[in-house]
Amino acid sequence: PPFEQALVGTGFGYLTxxxxxxxxVARRLVPKVRDIRRGGSAAIDLCDVATGRLDAYYERGLHPWDFAAGDLIAREAGALTGGRPGEPLSGELAIAAPPGLFEALQGLLEDLGAWHD
Incomplete structure (x- = not known):
């Protein structure tokens, strides 16, 4: 879908x-997309991107065991995954979306400073 119609998944860390x-970041993102969902599992959210239940996903503060399998599944389904521009998906920032949506979300998250605490 167009970016404005994207259903985006995310998660929140444990530290206040x-x-x-x-x-x-989510408050500033909500007016730019259709809606945001929080499923509670990075692995499942990445699989939801792979199946099309979510149009895109982002989160930070993950551990490798949170995203390793879901990252592979999303990429095998044709999604792009990564972190900040030019960087791979990592605990610092995890983004997954189909081509077109990925670049738009990555750029917006960069503008919003989504990788900062």
Whole structure:
């Protein structure tokens, strides 16, 4: 879908300060997309991108075991995955979306400073 119609998944960290920053990024993102969902599992959210239940996904503060399998599944289904521009998906920032949506979400998250606490 066009970026404005994208259903985007995300998650929130356990530390209050990180959640506050993540909530601010989500607040600024909500008017730019159709809606945001929080499923609670990075692996499942990445699989939801692979199956089309989510149009895109982003989160930060993950561990490799949170995203390794889901990252592979999303990429095998044709999604692009990564972190900040030019960087791979990592605990610092995880993004997954089909081509077109990926670049738009990555750029917006960069503008919003989504990788900062």
């Amino acid at each position: 300060e990180r959640r506050e920053r993540q909530a601010e």
